[in-house]
Amino acid sequence: MKTKVIKLSGIALAVAALSLGGYNFANHSIGTAHASPASATMTSPAAASAAPSAALTLPDFQSIAERYGPAVVNISVEGTVKTSARGQSPLGGMNPNDPFYDFFRRFGPQIQVPEGEQITHGMGSGFIVSSDGVILTNAHVVADATQVTVKLTDKREFTAKVIGIDKPTDIAVLRIDAKDLPTVPLGDPSQTRVGEWVLAIGAPFGFENSVTAGIVSAKSRSLPDEGYVPFIQTDVAINPGNSGGPLLNLKGEVIGINSQIYSRSGGYQGLSFAIPINVAAQVRDQLMTHGKVTRGRLGVAVQDLNQALANSFGLKAAHGALVSRVDTDGPAAKAGIEAGDIILGINDERVGSSAELPPKVAAIPPGETVKLEIWRQGKSRDLTVTVGELKSAQVAANDSQDMDQGRLGVAVRPLSPEEQQQIESTAGLLVLDSTGPAAHAGIQRGDVILAVNGKAVSSIEGLRKDLAAVGKHAAILIQREDARIFIPIELG
Known part of the structure; x- marks a missing residue:
């Protein structure tokens, strides 16, 4: 069964009848547990009273729920979807045992239902971050809604205005016309530790x-x-229905917005994901100030490093973001970044993996200058880049599916001028067949070999010389359809 990431949207098509099944509820109370040290010998009452007692106190969820629960709101939405014209049988609710039922089923006319609109309803959660009515929730809760209603714990209801939606981060900002509302404080997700108690x-x-x-x-x-x-x-x-609600730490601070689950069944299976509140706060500020969100852009496609690729580039540890493509005339290209560079840090902040780079860059205002630490040709160096504005994002995925008939094990030919124009490169060799180390690593027929360890390849002889000059490991840059990725090769 396929595992899916599910955004917990409450949107569902309205139906003629709604039936509710039975629910079983179990109440569990969380209190304080006390543990006393075990003793194998009898002790005097005086000694027993003098002995220290150990007490294990469980988290005080009750106080947090009582204090900050009133700032959590229930959101219901209404929207419409267009329905296409369709044929409908005139049988309607006719009894199948009726003697004319089979006649009408076979020979009765089809009634044409015209195009129209159908009402949809959905639900979700949110929380108040400003006493004058500013609310944070998920974008997928309120997207395409024609009416958004916010209900407070004191049963008051308000029609909310959608201030803005940012789908890339799944954040939406609402406002209701009210004052002196309860709020929740925002925390710092960077201070949150794995294993720490949280509640939703x-x-x-x-x-x-x-x-x-x-x-x-x-x-x-x-x-x-x-x-x-x-x-x-x-x-x-x-x-479903938790979407947009707060994830709080034991201080009662919001550290995230509950957004998605990872599930094979469609229901909760122990894997939940929350958007860090610092990401949401940045989006909120931009939406409320400018009505839109701008993000920084480097103009590179990156992929993750494994140990084999790290060895190929002379890097001891497999950390950083490996640049597989640099956009022509992009900010990175103008700063001198090349395919094969490994971005190790940005503004003295470590980049542990390729997944960490996009949010770090996106958070930088366009036009700001940043320092990048990169790894190139066996040593690190610093480059200065003026960040551009993101229009569209590209992240290369290392899919690893996939004759210099020597060390590599490929049969290749030079690209034709038309093929070079197609991939926008004057270098490259088309793979006609793949065996040995190349096939084992995933290089396949139809791939275009562009570089070996960062050095561009434009001829078969050049490929042989480049392979002869490397050691046991090589990083081969290939183009597969529209993506460029590095593939580590164990040459032996």
């Missing part, structure tokens, strides 16, 4: 102000198609 408040399946708890499972998680959010992973129970 929201409206799973419409059950308002429900509290669930768990721990932080991991930080800076990268999810498919979510390149600008370093998610906080938890094992807090999150279900």
